[in-house]
Amino acid sequence: MRKVDLAIVGAGPAGLAAAIEGAKRGCSTLVLDMNPLPGGQLVKQIHKFFGSQEHRAGTRGIEIAAQLLHQAETEEVEVMLGAEVYAIHDRTLEVAWAFTGDSSTSSSGGGATPPSRHLAIAARRIILATGGAENALNFPGWTLPGVMGAGAAQTMSNVWRVLPGERILMVGAGNVGLIVSYQLLQAGAEVVAVIEAAPRIGGYGVHAAKIRRAGVPILTSHTVVRAEGRTQVEKAVIARVDSSWQPVPGSERELDVDTICIAVGLRPNARLASLAGCCLHYSPRLGGWVPIHNSRMETTIPGIYVAGDLSGVEEASTALEEGRLAGICAASSLGKSNPGDDERIAAIEERLISLRSGPFCQPRQDAKQELIEIGEVQCCKE
């Protein structure tokens, strides 16, 4: 069985940041990701990030992914792609490795089934950074081909360069709905409307202004009533909603669209953590069920850490910081530390607090604090 000091599940911002810190401290570090590309959801973020200089404001997500990968490579982190961890027990990860991710070998099959093999990896410490998943929205017709997550549409157009549809209805005017709408316009689609059930736009004004300038109406207090079409989306019916979120009779309107994108939030992808036996806590402000963790990002299973959207849906910037924290703490628990790590941890904690400040983010800070307080009681103390 392959043995490593540190195994990390997920090659997004949290996982890569954790890997870099672990490797910097002398841990043999392996990152596993089921996707064919590393970088997590950064690879489709073609917009410039907000925030402070130290959180790479003004840098596009795709560039941050490239920087992280370069750093990981420099620190001799191994990234294994097409590798899905389907079980964890006794610090052993069971992995289904579907393909190599290396096109030079994967394209030589001549019609063969993709190579698939099972691997077991023994890790002294495990960091789960499995990210989030888009929420679905249940309405008649929501299962028709052409109804998809806004993130799916973003992946299709920005990563794979295939337009997911020609005429699009975006459901949800949070930052994801607004940003993806703009990016679909950039890719050449027509965004017929952005609708939002709440009476006001949830995302930043600057994003809303960009798509309004492009002539896309943003209809607040509107919901999607149904999708119509025989084998795929041919039409959407929307309606105004009243103050108790009910469609107002007579306000229905048909939109000629072939695609409906759903941008109604994300939830932590806690399935693997749950399988591994980590205790979960339900936190609406963090997006749903999250693994309980202490201030060192360690879960209720000793030696298993979490970071990023899995431990509460936030931003790439917070995922990076949590990843760093988890990486430093996991390495430290193996007796591998660098001089100045205590100060580094304090600085990360300070930056996390500043990222979670302001009226929009403070509720997350409170929820995170509550989670950590539970963790301090329930997780093992070293």
Next chain:
Amino acid sequence: MRRVVSHPVLGTLTAAREVKIYVDGKEIRAREGEPIAAAVAAAGIRIHRYTAERGEPRGVFCGIGQCTDCVMVVNGVPNVRTCITPVMEGMIVETQHGAGSEDR
């Protein structure tokens, strides 16, 4: 659907080696390294499978390997997530009906 050839941020789509796959017997030219789901979407195919009980069509929903809505039969193997499985030369892809094979 169509390829996003020119893009204000990402630039012009660079050439990629062509990989031929066969979807329900029809030859499709894919870009090396892309997942099956991107190749079939570019060819205008949106239905990946039909559900077991009601025979309802399903397509791509999450696009990142989490929801399993986009599974198809690939080289005879059912339930392959087409959104995270890269194309391979000569790959045989079929629309999946129900669980994808009678003996399952």
